[in-house]
Amino acid sequence: MITIHLKYEIDADKIEDFEEYGRRWVRLVNRFGGTHHGYFLPSEGDSDIAYALFSFPGLAAYEQYRTDSMSDPECQEAIRLARDTGCIRRYERRFLRPLDGASQPTGGVTG
Template sequence: MITIHLKYEIDVDKLADFEEYGRRWVRLVNRFGGTHHGYFLPSEGDSDIAYALFSFPGFAAYERYRTDSQTDPECQAAFDLARETRCIKRYERRFLRPLDTPGSDTSGSGTPGL
């Protein structure tokens, strides 16, 4: 399993646009075979930082999603929303893997460590 961590710097005056962008991608990632763990919006502290986490069974599945999303009309509409509203100033992408510990579920079907 591979988990993608996105850190966004957002325009706080366009939070509603970013929320719509996030709602679209949660549905789209799930449609493409991933598991979206959600968008996490500013509450306390930095008001212009948001996060998203989603997983795919492996890097090959993630690469298929990236390739297929480039030609999917709904994905293009989500990209266009961010571009047109400029709700995202910049973002960083990281790839994570779960820690494999005795007794933990690293298959992605449960919540390890809780």
């Protein structure tokens, strides 16, 4: 499994547009075989940082989603929403893997 972590710098004055963008992508990622874990919006602290997490069974499944989403009309509409409203200033994407209990080292320092 691979989990994608997105950190967004958003326009705090356009939070409603970003919320709509997020709602669309939760549904779309799930439709393409992923599991969306949600969008996390500013509450306390930075007013212009938001996060999203979603997972796919593996990197190949994620790459297939990326390829398929490029020609999907609903995906393109969601991208247009962000571009036209300017609700997203920039974003960073990270790929994470869960810690599997079987891969934990024995002995040494524990967390």
